Amino acid sequence: MPRRRVDASLTGVNPATTLDDLAERLPAGALITDPIKLEAYRRDRAEDPDAGTPLAVVRATCTADVQEVLRFASATRTPVVPRGAGTSLSGGSTAVDGAITLSLEQMREITVDPVTRIATAQPGAFNAEVKDAAAVHGLWYPPDPASYTFCSIGGNIATNAGGLCCVKYGVTVDYVMGMEVVLADGRAVRLGGPRIKDVAGLPLTKLFVGSEGTLGIITEVTLRLIPAQRRPQTLVATFPTLGAATAAVLAITSSMRPSMLEFMDAPTINAVEDETRMGLDRTAAAMLIVQSDEPVEHAGVEIAEVTRLCEEAGATEVFSTDDPDDGEAFVAARRLAIPAVEKKGTILLEDVGVPIPALGDLVEGIAAISDRHDVIVAVLAHAGDGNTHPLVVFDPTDDAQRDRAHTAYGEIMDLAVGLGGTITGEHGVGRLKRPWLDGYLGDDVMELNHRVKDAFDPHGILNPGAMLLSAEQRETALTRRGR
Amino acid sequence: MPRRRVDASLTGVNPATTLDDLAERLPAGALITDPIKLEAYRRDRAEDPDAGTPLAVVRATCTADVQEVLRFASATRTPVVPRGAGTSLSGGSTAVDGAITLSLEQMREITVDPVTRIATAQPGAFNAEVKDAAAVHGLWYPPDPASYTFCSIGGNIATNAGGLCCVKYGVTVDYVMGMEVVLADGRAVRLGGPRIKDVAGLPLTKLFVGSEGTLGIITEVTLRLIPAQRRPQTLVATFPTLGAATAAVLAITSSMRPSMLEFMDAPTINAVEDETRMGLDRTAAAMLIVQSDEPVEHAGVEIAEVTRLCEEAGATEVFSTDDPDDGEAFVAARRLAIPAVEKKGTILLEDVGVPIPALGDLVEGIAAISDRHDVIVAVLAHAGDGNTHPLVVFDPTDDAQRDRAHTAYGEIMDLAVGLGGTITGEHGVGRLKRPWLDGYLGDDVMELNHRVKDAFDPHGILNPGAMLLSAEQRETALTRRGR
Numbered sequence: 001m002p003r004r005r006v007d008a009s010l011t012g013v014n015p016a017t018t019l020d021d022l023a024e025r026l027p028a029g030a031l032i033t034d035p036i037k038l039e040a041y042r043r044d045r046a047e048d049p050d051a052g053t054p055l056a057v058v059r060a061t062c063t064a065d066v067q068e069v070l071r072f073a074s075a076t077r078t079p080v081v082p083r084g085a086g087t088s089l090s091g092g093s094t095a096v097d098g099a100i101t102l103s104l105e106q107m108r109e110i111t112v113d114p115v116t117r118i119a120t121a122q123p124g125a126f127n128a129e130v131k132d133a134a135a136v137h138g139l140w141y142p143p144d145p146a147s148y149t150f151c152s153i154g155g156n157i158a159t160n161a162g163g164l165c166c167v168k169y170g171v172t173v174d175y176v177m178g179m180e181v182v183l184a185d186g187r188a189v190r191l192g193g194p195r196i197k198d199v200a201g202l203p204l205t206k207l208f209v210g211s212e213g214t215l216g217i218i219t220e221v222t223l224r225l226i227p228a229q230r231r232p233q234t235l236v237a238t239f240p241t242l243g244a245a246t247a248a249v250l251a252i253t254s255s256m257r258p259s260m261l262e263f264m265d266a267p268t269i270n271a272v273e274d275e276t277r278m279g280l281d282r283t284a285a286a287m288l289i290v291q292s293d294e295p296v297e298h299a300g301v302e303i304a305e306v307t308r309l310c311e312e313a314g315a316t317e318v319f320s321t322d323d324p325d326d327g328e329a330f331v332a333a334r335r336l337a338i339p340a341v342e343k344k345g346t347i348l349l350e351d352v353g354v355p356i357p358a359l360g361d362l363v364e365g366i367a368a369i370s371d372r373h374d375v376i377v378a379v380l381a382h383a384g385d386g387n388t389h390p391l392v393v394f395d396p397t398d399d400a401q402r403d404r405a406h407t408a409y410g411e412i413m414d415l416a417v418g419l420g421g422t423i424t425g426e427h428g429v430g431r432l433k434r435p436w437l438d439g440y441l442g443d444d445v446m447e448l449n450h451r452v453k454d455a456f457d458p459h460g461i462l463n464p465g466a467m468l469l470s471a472e473q474r475e476t477a478l479t480r481r482g483r
Numbered sequence: 484m485p486r487r488r489v490d491a492s493l494t495g496v497n498p499a500t501t502l503d504d505l506a507e508r509l510p511a512g513a514l515i516t517d518p519i520k521l522e523a524y525r526r527d528r529a530e531d532p533d534a535g536t537p538l539a540v541v542r543a544t545c546t547a548d549v550q551e552v553l554r555f556a557s558a559t560r561t562p563v564v565p566r567g568a569g570t571s572l573s574g575g576s577t578a579v580d581g582a583i584t585l586s587l588e589q590m591r592e593i594t595v596d597p598v599t600r601i602a603t604a605q606p607g608a609f610n611a612e613v614k615d616a617a618a619v620h621g622l623w624y625p626p627d628p629a630s631y632t633f634c635s636i637g638g639n640i641a642t643n644a645g646g647l648c649c650v651k652y653g654v655t656v657d658y659v660m661g662m663e664v665v666l667a668d669g670r671a672v673r674l675g676g677p678r679i680k681d682v683a684g685l686p687l688t689k690l691f692v693g694s695e696g697t698l699g700i701i702t703e704v705t706l707r708l709i710p711a712q713r714r715p716q717t718l719v720a721t722f723p724t725l726g727a728a729t730a731a732v733l734a735i736t737s738s739m740r741p742s743m744l745e746f747m748d749a750p751t752i753n754a755v756e757d758e759t760r761m762g763l764d765r766t767a768a769a770m771l772i773v774q775s776d777e778p779v780e781h782a783g784v785e786i787a788e789v790t791r792l793c794e795e796a797g798a799t800e801v802f803s804t805d806d807p808d809d810g811e812a813f814v815a816a817r818r819l820a821i822p823a824v825e826k827k828g829t830i831l832l833e834d835v836g837v838p839i840p841a842l843g844d845l846v847e848g849i850a851a852i853s854d855r856h857d858v859i860v861a862v863l864a865h866a867g868d869g870n871t872h873p874l875v876v877f878d879p880t881d882d883a884q885r886d887r888a889h890t891a892y893g894e895i896m897d898l899a900v901g902l903g904g905t906i907t908g909e910h911g912v913g914r915l916k917r918p919w920l921d922g923y924l925g926d927d928v929m930e931l932n933h934r935v936k937d938a939f940d941p942h943g944i945l946n947p948g949a950m951l952l953s954a955e956q957r958e959t960a961l962t963r964r965g966r
Contacts (some may be wrong), residue, residue, distance in 0.1 A: 087966040160682045189927045194838040196868040197908035200641045206689035295781035355677040385679040425680035444672045
């Protein structure tokens with residue numbers, strides 16, 4: 001008999017109340033308590049030095065497994081940290097002492113329905129695998145975080161991930177039509193579905209996109225697909241000043257919709273050139289990579305217009321190509337930027353965003369912070385979205401420099417918020433940025449966040465401490481304020 | 484001194500606790516209790532025969548007015564029904580006995596920032612006014628409900644309104660970046676803002692889009708704009724059978740993204756032809772209107788491909804034009820469909836949607852329901868979205884026919900749900916469709932809806948009875964079930 005996939009009714013079924021009992025209800029080997037094996041699940045890509053140690057890791061194989069874990073967790077008030085591919089840059093899946101880390105890495109099925117033009121995926125499937133499955137049918141799942149070859153679609157949805165193509169094609173939330181979610185008490189519910197328009201009831205599907213595992217565990221998603229992207233034409237422009245480059249960005253975004261509009265500053269260009277020796281201009285203050293995926297004649301018109309706008313803004317050099325391989329080389333260089341900068345030292349990866357007109361002030365302000373604290377900050381940006389990734393680089397053996405780097409990291413968020421921007425554009429708040437969320441949202445909106453959290457997770461067992469203070473942390477904070 | 488726009492802090496300010504006191508805190512004439520004047524605010528376009536009579540109508544002029552009303556409402560537990568232009572087709576703003584109807588019709592300011600490419604609008608502004616304000620800067624706000632010349636943007640957001648261009652450009656939620664909301668207790672908060680990517684905190688902005696006034700009162704919205712649409716090319720095809728037309732729809736949607744893909748059946752074609760005498764084929768079982776707004780050469784390619792697909796599916800006649808005026812005549816005919824059918828009798832306007840592959844079964848099932856109950860059902864559809872508007876026509880003086888029409892109306896929703904579809908694609912649940920919501924969503928998802936509702940509106944004063952049962956109705960329902 002095939003393993004039951006979803007435990008629709010919970011009536012009359014008692015939850016496991018001990019880890020041993022829970023282990024027996026799960027497939028053999030799914031529940032891990034071996035300390036050596038647990039170690040691999042303590043940290044995600046944010047490498048949080050304060051990561052805890054899980055009580056256990058469960059590698060779920062199906063929705064029913066997730067339900068068993070949540071029912072156990074609810075009954076015993078055991079916190080649960082959901083984890084996809086562990087690529088969070090904000091510590092969204094950092095382990096918590098005494099919590100179960102619930103890994104979805106084995107739930108990786110994908111099916112594509114080309115007529116309805118949807119993909120149905122389990123949360124552990126990689127973004128690239130969804131793209132590949134769609135491509136078989138001439139279809140495309142656009143969102144493309146830089147980590148798309150190794151990040152999970154469940155994590156993408158938990159953080160409302162973005163990427164390079166978002167400037168024209170939108171972010172993850174624009175592609176999520178429905179999902180199956182296991183609630184804190186172990187019930188599995190379906191939200192939305194393969195209906196392009198559906199306004200029946202509160203839009204709970206959208207509420208889950210970007211909820212960082214704090215409201216429920218996503219066990220399946222229904223994604224909208226669109227026809228395959230046309231082969232893009234590519235332009236690369238270098239600029240003598242940051243101001244000239246950001247002026248070009250504004251000129252472009254106010255008149256057209258390129259399918260890519262990326263920015264790299266001098267430290268980033270040099271780090272990439274160190275790796276690739278592809279001949280990038282090391283003396284440039286900034287570089288833009290722009291693509292148009294319009295039909296071929298019109299793409300030529302768009303790229304010509306971008307050329308004109310870059311030259312008007314003072315570009316030193318503008319190069320364009322309709323050869324997809326030549327173009328892809330520049331995109332690959334851009335995708336290489338983070339690993340290239342990482343070779344220079346340990347990095348704190350920022351993700352601040354501002355309204356487009358403030359992009360120049362943000363980039364120049366970051367340069368000033370870099371100078372003031374004498375740390376390298378390499379800036380790359382999804383410029384067309386106003387979303388930047390300053391990489392604060394420090395020598396991990398130099399304590400003073402580490403401290404200056406952390407100060408710069410915080411000041412960059414303060415700068416962005418002061419410019420009407422956000423502390424995180426696409427990586428999520430996780431545990432790393434939580435201390436800055438209150439200041440950004442303010443007390444009233446924070447209270448709404450907590451009210452919604454409490455409505456879904458009354459016992460505070462879901463990913464405690466990610467995005468929002470855990471119940472214990474809130475208690476402490478309230479006590480400190482004299483309630 | 485200019486009138487204070489937002490009452491940021493509520494500390495130390497006592498709310499009004501009588502209508503007289505409330506009236507004094509509002510601009511002269513803003514609070515209306517004259518029964519003759521109230522009459523105009525009892526019903527919206529759904530013409531609910533069970534509409535109540537408001538305790539009072541307040542015509543707010545600014546956010547601070549809305550705050551005064553909500554503070555009064557919270558203090559006195561007075562329900563509040565928000566109302567934009569009163570064009571709800573689901574009774575979303577039907578008056579409730581003893582409630583204040585809070586009209587936003589005077590809050591109509593719009594500003595456009597062409598560099599950030601956003602519009603900031605007050606809720607009472609018409610959709611068409613937002614489009615016009617954007618067009619001044621060569622920009623476009625796509626969502627285009629059929630009522631766009633007289634429906635309010637606040638209502639569009641409350642219902643996550645759709646329209647004709649959504650097949651390519653998405654629905655309202657895809658364009659809402661932020662908003663100001665007055666909460667049940669009178670606090671005004673800002674959610675989101677002019678940041679293309681922003682994942683800091685739970686995505687409450689998206690939660691409000693489609694919440695039908697049940698979570699708070701939207702007093703300002705920030706909308707994303709895109710460059711102006713290119714002049715479209717248009718194709719009209721007629722089909723001898725419903726099946727041939729829906730087969731053509733599937734062939735088109737699975738291979739391309741037209742900017743419009745509309746469907747009309749024989750009763751609709753004939754009603755429109757009665758009005759326009761434009762020479763539509765009265766013998767056709769169905770007609771499709773398709774547009775492509777790709778760059779001119781490519782639009783020609785797309786329209787040629789649609790021609791081929793329609794012919795393959797068995798189209799009787801296919802006509803295409805790149806003359807925008809000729810094309811617009813057909814779009815105008817489509818927009819005229821509802822008023823044209825309304826000339827045939829009183830209508831019950833449906834809004835069911837299904838996954839695209841089920842469109843044929845839905846349309847043919849509706850024809851069978853029409854036959855079975857001997858009532859005319861004219862079907863028009865945003866076919867590319869699987870979203871249909873069956874218009875059930877009846878003679879209001881014929882009680883038996885009216886009953887049969889209501890039976891057919893319910894059966895159409897049951898049919899759609901049975902096909903994996905929704906009871907409402909873009910009009911909202913309102914009061915008319917509320918009895919069908921529980922069956923569609925199921926008990927678990929309904930409970931989540933109520934939990935979220937309670938988190939925002941603990942006293943149940945916001946638009947009670949719209950979308951969700953009011954607190955009283957819930958109490959009664961629970962008592963009836965023996966709790």
